[in-house]
Each structure stands twice: as C-alpha cells, then as structure tokens.
Amino acid sequence: MKAIKRIGVLTGGGDCPGLNAVIRAVVKTAIRRYNVEVVGIINGFHGLVNDVMVPLNEESVAGIVHRGGTILGTTNRDNPFRYAVEKDGELAFEDRSEQCIQNLRKHNIDGLIVIGGDGSLNIAHQFHAKGVPVVGVPKTIDNDLSSTDYTFGFDSAVTTATEAIDKLHTTAESHHRIMILEVMGRYAGWIALYSGVAGGADVILIPEIPFDLGKVCDHIRARNERGRKFSIVVIAEGASEKGGEMVVQQRVEKSHDPIRLGGIGQEIAHKLELCTQMETRVTVLGHVQRGGSPTSADRILSTRYGSSAVDAVMAGYFGHMVALRTPKIVPVPLTEAIEMKKVNPQGQLVQAAKAVGISFGD
C-alpha cells in the first residue's frame, strides 16, 4: 500500500454544528499523530472539480472547536458525476469525476476525507468505486444515516428545538393556545421525537407514524377537560396524515434532490383550530436549528469522528465511513452507511413517550 503523506478534507451538503470541530480534529491528528499534511478543499465538491484547495495547519484550525458552520464552505448543488454546466444557453450535466481525480493527483492527495450526509457520502462511494482512497464522516442534523448510533450535529439541532419548545410553553400557557413547532429532518422524525420528548410536548408527529387528525384533536380536548388549556405539538417537516401526502414547499426540478419539504405545520393548524375551537399558532424553526455553536456532546463526537477518520485513512479503510457504535467509533462500508435510518415506531423511545402521555396521533 502507498504511504500516506497528504490528506484532503472537504465538507459537503447542508452545514451543521460540529463541522469545524471535525476539521480541527482531522488536521491536528494528521499532523501530531502521523506527521501527515492536510489540504482543505473549498466549498465541497465544487472545489474538487475546480481545483480550489488550501493547505491547512494547526494555525488554520485554532479556536474553531466551538464555531458553527464550516471554515471550508459547502454547497449542496455540485455533484461531480452530474455537474451542472451551461451549454448553448441551456443547462446540461457532465461527468467531471476524472477532473477531480486529476486534481487529487496534482496535489499529491493520498487519502480523501468527505464529511457529509447521504448525498455527499453517495458521491464518496462513487469515487471509491473509481479507485479514490476515500473515508466518510457522518454529518447531518437529521440523524438519518444508518450504521451509526448518532450523526454529529443532531444533538445541537435537538437542543435548539428543545429550547424553542420551552419558550413556546410559557406563551402557550399564558394564552391558552395550541402552539405548533415544525422542525426539520427530511423523511425521518428524529429531531421531532427527541426534542418533543425533551421539551415535554403533548403531541409529536413524525413521518414514520402517519397521524389521524381526529385522534390529535381528541388528545388536545381531553387535556382541556383536565384543565390543561394549552397544548404543544411538535411536527416533523416530513410528517403526513394517514392516507395523505407530505407537504412540499418547493420543487427544484433541476436538482438531484428536487423536493423541499415544509408547510405541514400551517396545514394542520387550520384543521386543529376548527376541531378544537382553540387559537393556534405555528412556528417554523427552519435553519436556526442548523446554525450556531455545537453542544458539548457534538464537539466531543465531532472530535472523535475527525480523529478516527484519519486513523481509518492511515489504516487503509477506504470506502468506509467512521460510525459510532457506542462505546466505540468503528469503520463501516459506505454501502451500508448511506442507507436511510428511520425512527422505529415500536422502539423504546416512542414507547416511553407514549407511556408519559404523548400522542403520536395513531
């Protein structure tokens, strides 16, 4: 096996708290533990296609463990295997993966660390199939990647959503209102489930458990009869009524991922107001849950992921992603890692939530 002298690192897809802590751990581990150089690739795969790279040293990553976002920048548009270009005024897609491989060679990069979600890790997997020595790190606030107990960024998003629920509680109680909080998560209900349980929500609606609005109304009315004249509903952006469809805010047809979810909170607000006769308000948390400082748990997880990713590169675990299998971080094949992980409706957390009186509308 070729000796590793230089590692490249990039962040791809939606940003999330903890990215900088991973980058810092990659750089420090590479330099301190292995005496290996690190090159940062700017704006994810865009920088790999267009050869925009910067050397990273301990100085470049000083003081960033607590900072949200990514010092390398990211994009969720650029897929090297389906790269958007303008041809004769028309949009066309080209395979630029060979150009990326040449750029990696030009910079003598012997190992590539891709920090990303399902989309970026899919691209990483395709590069590995072409012989690129790549290792993945599971990033996403959604926690929807299989093979790992948790992705980094999830705990920070849950913390932000929980704080929002705490705040909605005080105003809901004062005004005797229903407060609906719509959270992110795409097709998985992890953020809604965890923040809903942590924040003491009355109703949690997730994509994995299609809901019956009548049952949600009954639950809220029963609370009213017990003297609890307000209710908090946490709803995942991908949740839908039984027999209904997910609410799509926008379709971006040219994108690999054309569906932008959003709007289910507003849609059920009207219906809940009608059936309960209670004033209802909606808060869409949006990108607030993706921004800001990572929690201490995410800083620790990110540091472990970053340092283990370098270990994986040095040990030749290419085509793998570092995954948390409590209490260890282990390499798992990217093919397994990019499968989607959903909430198990029969799982212990859903059952515990039901035991304390939370309705899932089922």
Ligand SMILES: Nc1ncnc2c1ncn2[C@@H]1O[C@H](COP(=O)(O)OP(=O)(O)O)[C@@H](O)[C@H]1O
């Ligand atoms: N299933 C897929 N296979 C290959 N590429 C994908 C797939 N899904 C998304 N992509 C591409 O991966 C890039 C990042 O995807 P995105 O979902 O935004 O980020 P993330 O890495 O956080 O999942 C985009 O360029 C997108 O076109």
Ligand SMILES: O=P(O)(O)OC[C@H]1O[C@](O)(COP(=O)(O)O)[C@@H](O)[C@@H]1O
């Ligand atoms: O910022 P955008 O492009 O609107 O994307 C919003 C989506 O990105 C997320 O915040 C994170 O998803 P990824 O980790 O796959 O990027 C989802 O929860 C949400 O649906």
Ligand SMILES: [Mg+2]
């Ligand atoms: Mg994705």
